[in-house]
């Protein structure tokens with residue numbers, strides 16, 4: 001199969017996600033020029049030094065000139081301002097895609113800025129990451145064997161959708177297509193809820209000085225459960241704000257579940273507790289293998 005090489009790919013926000021994409025594309029030679037855009041000159045200098053991008057600038061006209069595809073890899077709250085600054089420099093061939101953790105809010109931002117959903121706009125979300133952020137955490141293999149969800153709009157063209165899918169597949173990802181609404185519901189439950197629970201647990205224990213330096217006494221279970229509480233607060237603030245409805249729904253669902261669990265513990269209902277733990281263990285063991 002012949003590989004398609006684009007002339008120029010621009011990554012806006014050269015951090016963990018954008019940097020990993022850029023590094024992978026560069027390594028595979030899928031664009032003649034991989035360009036990074038950002039506001040922090042030191043970060044851009046580092047991105048070039050680490051060979052994450054070929055070139056970098058803080059000038060949007062330069063970043064968008066001759067660009068075949070632009071990936072927005074900034075926190076969700078920065079999507080609309082970034083789109084506003086792209087708009088005057090957008091060329092007809094440029095495909096716009098993104099890596100945001102919620103999808104409807106990005107679609108709304110594009111609609112707000114362009115007054116329509118362009119045929120060259122294809123939203124996406126790589127389900128890969130880690131609690132570290134920034135360009136120094138960028139890894140060209142981050143997406144290998146991970147899912148990438150694409151949520152094309154009713155206006156996304158076949159050609160733009162196939163180009164976006166093709167790049168993620170070339171990076172080793174398994175691409176799946178779904179609606180933005182379903183995406184936001186599913187990831188509120190499976191990703192956003194656990195992150196908020198981890199933040200809440202760590203914060204709650206931190207606020208109990210009577211336990212002393214409680215983190216000294218934690219074991220592997222606490223480490224596993226709380227790892228994601230080391231994630232970037234800006235990113236998680238934005239996810240909570242921009243997928244608020246679905247996240248609030250699943251937080252309430254979880255609270256209701258705890259409300260049912262508390263009397264089982266209080267009344268030492270061993271049988272009901274065993275059943276609950278057994279059902280959960282079987283579900284996890286069946287669906288989440290060796291992880």
Ligand SMILES: NC(=O)C1=CN([C@@H]2O[C@H](COP(=O)(O)OP(=O)(O)OC[C@H]3O[C@@H](n4cnc5c(N)ncnc54)[C@H](O)[C@@H]3O)[C@@H](O)[C@H]2O)C=CC1
Nearest residue numbers: 013014015016017073074075076078100101129130133134
């Ligand atoms: N970290 C993770 O595990 C995952 C994150 N995502 C999504 O990817 C996006 C990026 O996240 P990360 O790479 O983890 O964050 P990051 O903090 O590592 O990188 C974000 C970059 O965007 C830059 N930036 C912020 N505002 C900007 C603006 N207005 N203009 C230009 N650059 C700007 C920052 O300086 C930074 O270099 C977010 O939307 C996040 O929801 C998606 C999947 C996984």
Ligand SMILES: O=C(O)C(=O)Cc1ccc(O)cc1
Nearest residue numbers: 101126127128129130131228
């Ligand atoms: O660190 C982890 O385990 C994650 O779950 C990473 C992650 C964070 C946000 C996303 O939108 C997708 C993946």
